[in-house]
Amino acid sequence: MTTKASVGVLGLGTMGANLALNLADQGGQTVALFNRTTIKAQELADANPAFAKSLVPTDSLERFVEALATPRIIILMVQAGAAVDEQIAALKPLLDKGDIVIDAGNADFNDTRRRAAQLKDSPIRFVGMGVSGGELGARHGPSIMAGGDADVYAIIGPILERIAAKYQGAPCVAHMGPDGAGHFVKTIHNGIEYADMEMIAEVYGIMRDGLGLKAADAAKVFTRWNAGDLASYLIEISGVTLAEIDPDTGKPMVDVIVDEAGQKGTGRWAVIEAQKLAVSATTLEAAVSARIISAHRAERARTGAIYDLGATEKLTGVDLDALEKALETAKIIAYAQGFVIMQEASKTFGWNLPLGKIAEIWRAGCIIRSRFLDAITRAFDASETPENLLQVPEFVKRVKAGQGALRRVVAQAVLAGIPVPALSAALAYFDDLRRRRGTANLIQAQRDLFGAHTFRRLDRDGVFHHEWPPV
Numbered sequence: 001m002t003t004k005a006s007v008g009v010l011g012l013g014t015m016g017a018n019l020a021l022n023l024a025d026q027g028g029q030t031v032a033l034f035n036r037t038t039i040k041a042q043e044l045a046d047a048n049p050a051f052a053k054s055l056v057p058t059d060s061l062e063r064f065v066e067a068l069a070t071p072r073i074i075i076l077m078v079q080a081g082a083a084v085d086e087q088i089a090a091l092k093p094l095l096d097k098g099d100i101v102i103d104a105g106n107a108d109f110n111d112t113r114r115r116a117a118q119l120k121d122s123p124i125r126f127v128g129m130g131v132s133g134g135e136l137g138a139r140h141g142p143s144i145m146a147g148g149d150a151d152v153y154a155i156i157g158p159i160l161e162r163i164a165a166k167y168q169g170a171p172c173v174a175h176m177g178p179d180g181a182g183h184f185v186k187t188i189h190n191g192i193e194y195a196d197m198e199m200i201a202e203v204y205g206i207m208r209d210g211l212g213l214k215a216a217d218a219a220k221v222f223t224r225w226n227a228g229d230l231a232s233y234l235i236e237i238s239g240v241t242l243a244e245i246d247p248d249t250g251k252p253m254v255d256v257i258v259d260e261a262g263q264k265g266t267g268r269w270a271v272i273e274a275q276k277l278a279v280s281a282t283t284l285e286a287a288v289s290a291r292i293i294s295a296h297r298a299e300r301a302r303t304g305a306i307y308d309l310g311a312t313e314k315l316t317g318v319d320l321d322a323l324e325k326a327l328e329t330a331k332i333i334a335y336a337q338g339f340v341i342m343q344e345a346s347k348t349f350g351w352n353l354p355l356g357k358i359a360e361i362w363r364a365g366c367i368i369r370s371r372f373l374d375a376i377t378r379a380f381d382a383s384e385t386p387e388n389l390l391q392v393p394e395f396v397k398r399v400k401a402g403q404g405a406l407r408r409v410v411a412q413a414v415l416a417g418i419p420v421p422a423l424s425a426a427l428a429y430f431d432d433l434r435r436r437r438g439t440a441n442l443i444q445a446q447r448d449l450f451g452a453h454t455f456r457r458l459d460r461d462g463v464f465h466h467e468w469p470p471v
């Protein structure tokens, strides 16, 4: 081999293989390949003769490292967790000062922070990078959230810009901040994705069980909505999936698919981190919980048999326009929660997350891509960073116009016994947040009674304890 490879991909599962092809194709890179099951590297090269000149399969870690030009850029795309630590440990003695190791897997950002700290004084420059968009994204253009030091990003950024998705020509990649910032933002992206999908599924449930729409009719509604304010990849694929017919039975595909949702855990991570940061993420929580309940199908069948309440009340005052408005409003609220989590994390970890930029790079390549994100970018690009998107004039207008519909939809669904956990969580958060006199005064009184936890008063400064009557 005369010229050395400009980048290496270690881990050639679905994501790694697609990323390697993207790097060779759109990226214009010469890509060294290595995989634990070594034959996969040669197989990938053989299967893609069009990139024969730019794919360099290797059959040992040593040869992989040797195949790379310095400073080496190595993208790890192995299973998240122990495999990443193992591969870093194996690479470490083979690498030179300034070599860059990028973990592009779905890492827990806490692990990324730990790894960044462990590698701080080593020759390796470590980058934790969130890659969103699934296998198609990896191959044709993902949304990329890079962490690590800014000077390392200056080196890898130009390559990432070439392989990233483009939104009106702008690459969907940016530097999020040091250590775990990239993986954290990816985690919150997934949490928002859970909430967005659950809300869409709840609205589909109302169409199906409350309004009696057949899948094909619901498909038409989503397709129509995709031309309006809700336009997004998730609304688009809702229309596509609902319209699809099962070739075996002639029934709509969605009607033969088991109603149990899978999950890989990133939604749960988002919720856990929000809780640790003491930020409300109720729409995300509701979405994770709904997936959990969905997976308990046998238990639902047994409970359903006990509580068969007969015919439910008919929905009144809920038409498709109200559903559209309700979904849009709840979506704004869910995204507001997602961005508050990131704002809080940014402060806590000293990241200075580029919030407007995050909305910008989510406009293409990733699952929650939508035009709607433009408005979020505008909100964070304004001179003053908003405390909460719900206070930004553009969203205030939309929420004021849509909250009545959300209220009606949630109320009618509840009366009809149709579960709407994420939509109602959005509404409850909204009502809680705009309630100037809450009810935690009673909680504080109770805490003071049973634990002398003290309370503050409205009419004077200080911390107080009251001698409550004995109970």
Ligand code: ATR
Pocket: 010, 011, 012, 013, 014, 015, 016, 035, 036, 037, 040, 077, 078, 079, 080, 082, 083, 086, 087
């Ligand atoms: P995918 O990318 O297909 O979604 P994944 O499970 O996240 O799947 O990652 C699979 C990749 O991680 C494979 O390249 C796998 O190597 P093998 O082909 O040898 O199975 C790699 N991988 C998993 N555990 C690993 C480990 N402990 N060390 C090195 N590579 C590992």
